[in-house]
Amino acid sequence: MSASTESGVVDAVGKELFIGGKWVAAESGKTFPVVDPATGKELCQVADASPADGLAALDAAVAAQSDFAKMAPRERGEILRRAYELLMKRQEELALLMTLEMGKPLAESKGEIAYAAEFFRWFAEEAVRIDGGFATAPNGVGRFLITKQPVGPTLLITPWNFPMAMGTRKIGPAIAAGCTSVIKPAAQTPLSMLALAGILAEAGLPEGVLNVITTSDSGGVMEPLIRDGRARKLSFTGSTGVGRKLLEQCADKILRTSMELGGNAPFLVFDDADMDAAIDGAMQAKMRNIGEACTAANRFYVQRGVVEEFSRRLTERMQALPMGRGTEKDVVVGPLIDDKAVDKVTELVKDATDRGARVLTGGAGVDGPGHFYQATVLTDVPQDARLTHEEIFGPVAPITPFDTEEEAVAKANDTEFGLVSYVFTSDLKRALRVSEALEAGMIGLNQGIVSNPAAPFGGIKASGLGREGGTVGIEEFLETKYIAVAL
Numbered sequence: 001m002s003a004s005t006e007s008g009v010v011d012a013v014g015k016e017l018f019i020g021g022k023w024v025a026a027e028s029g030k031t032f033p034v035v036d037p038a039t040g041k042e043l044c045q046v047a048d049a050s051p052a053d054g055l056a057a058l059d060a061a062v063a064a065q066s067d068f069a070k071m072a073p074r075e076r077g078e079i080l081r082r083a084y085e086l087l088m089k090r091q092e093e094l095a096l097l098m099t100l101e102m103g104k105p106l107a108e109s110k111g112e113i114a115y116a117a118e119f120f121r122w123f124a125e126e127a128v129r130i131d132g133g134f135a136t137a138p139n140g141v142g143r144f145l146i147t148k149q150p151v152g153p154t155l156l157i158t159p160w161n162f163p164m165a166m167g168t169r170k171i172g173p174a175i176a177a178g179c180t181s182v183i184k185p186a187a188q189t190p191l192s193m194l195a196l197a198g199i200l201a202e203a204g205l206p207e208g209v210l211n212v213i214t215t216s217d218s219g220g221v222m223e224p225l226i227r228d229g230r231a232r233k234l235s236f237t238g239s240t241g242v243g244r245k246l247l248e249q250c251a252d253k254i255l256r257t258s259m260e261l262g263g264n265a266p267f268l269v270f271d272d273a274d275m276d277a278a279i280d281g282a283m284q285a286k287m288r289n290i291g292e293a294c295t296a297a298n299r300f301y302v303q304r305g306v307v308e309e310f311s312r313r314l315t316e317r318m319q320a321l322p323m324g325r326g327t328e329k330d331v332v333v334g335p336l337i338d339d340k341a342v343d344k345v346t347e348l349v350k351d352a353t354d355r356g357a358r359v360l361t362g363g364a365g366v367d368g369p370g371h372f373y374q375a376t377v378l379t380d381v382p383q384d385a386r387l388t389h390e391e392i393f394g395p396v397a398p399i400t401p402f403d404t405e406e407e408a409v410a411k412a413n414d415t416e417f418g419l420v421s422y423v424f425t426s427d428l429k430r431a432l433r434v435s436e437a438l439e440a441g442m443i444g445l446n447q448g449i450v451s452n453p454a455a456p457f458g459g460i461k462a463s464g465l466g467r468e469g470g471t472v473g474i475e476e477f478l479e480t481k482y483i484a485v486a487l
Helices: 003-011 051-070 073-089 091-102 104-129 165-177 191-202 219-229 240-253 275-291 307-319 339-354 405-412 428-438 471-476
Strands: 018-020 022-024 030-037 043-046 133-136 142-150 154-157 182-183 211-212 235-236 256-260 263-267 297-303 358-361 376-379 396-402 420-422 440-447 478-485
Touching: 003 091, 003 182, 018 182, 018 191, 051 073, 051 182, 051 219, 073 091, 073 165, 073 191, 073 211, 073 275, 073 471, 091 104, 091 191, 104 165, 104 471, 133 396, 142 275, 142 420, 154 165, 154 219, 165 235, 165 471, 182 219, 191 211, 219 240, 235 420, 235 471, 240 256, 256 440, 263 405, 275 297, 275 307, 275 396, 275 420, 297 307, 297 405, 307 376, 307 396, 339 358, 339 376, 396 405, 405 428, 420 428, 420 478, 428 440, 471 478
Parallel strands: 154 182, 154 235, 182 211, 235 256, 263 297, 263 420, 297 396, 376 396, 420 440
Antiparallel strands: 018 022, 018 211, 030 043, 133 142, 142 478, 358 376
């Protein structure tokens, strides 16, 4: 990949705030850098919004809300459909942009653009399927009329690990429902969202419906918007710790909330599992996005009769993964997002080995430029190790043996999180028993990927509130109104 191609892709994206349909500089004139995590070099500078800029974006969203809510559902759907087509048309350059700012291999970035686009295609179709109801009152003298209306201006906050898809997963249903929004992407990866804003404007989205604010001070900019009272919903994807703080802030004005928070996914392999499928599923569930995913398999519980074979085969697969800059051909293991991420993974692996875990491969960071950590497999990981309770967010697979089904379920559920669990078994009765017993919002049954725009995505316990995607995703942006009719 030539330097001129990379700079051309970066240069093509707006670097200012997108407010009221226009690109505007931050009020203070300040900017902050976007850095390539594979090299540590600066890609560009983007506008650094202040609280005043955030309020200006909310002003624009509030001003546009009434007219946008009245727009025909079919017209809103057509905007999303055109945006879907533009995303797919520009998949190559958008994928390169994502790889440069986030680090994931180019092939994965291309996959994310397609995945992100699917949310727009799905919600383009959902926009015309917003329904209500009509019923006769039990006493027969009245009627119940049920309607659905947009919740109003929304605040959207997205993470750095899926910088395009986490945006379309929120923006898609908001537009389909008739809600305006202010979105704040992560400071590490603002370029994908800025590119998406340009695409939606090109697709015909009215001015003020989507407003993008980039900032190095997320809390300072977003808290005043939450406490302002004019926004009526917050949708957040990120850590559980930040989610708790945001919920406290939302309580002040009783904002409706959707929270997709942390995960600690168990990956259960029973001795009757198809071992080829289990290894393939493990590689998908662990190494998608370099392990930097809330759905990543965080703990591998393998029945004792097959734990040796599973560990050996997984180690062979992990050892064979090429590491490097995501723009290089055939690279599978790209950099982690920053030094803090590498330090966290290093601490967790050291804690596990100090408690008796054995390293089968990897187990260390990589010297030189960029934020790399080796693909790692640990075995004999004790239940009290930190990485069995904390999200790893890196390419580390900790393996712990188990003996009985009851033991596996108990260990899997021994966490405050409940986003996704994976189960590999050839026994149908066991598959259903275990799937029902696991405390998670999603189950990957004999497969390592669960995310799909047409399915409800979300967790229980400390993994969040509400669902995104599927037929229920648009409901998060709608209010139900009941009209009593006397006859």
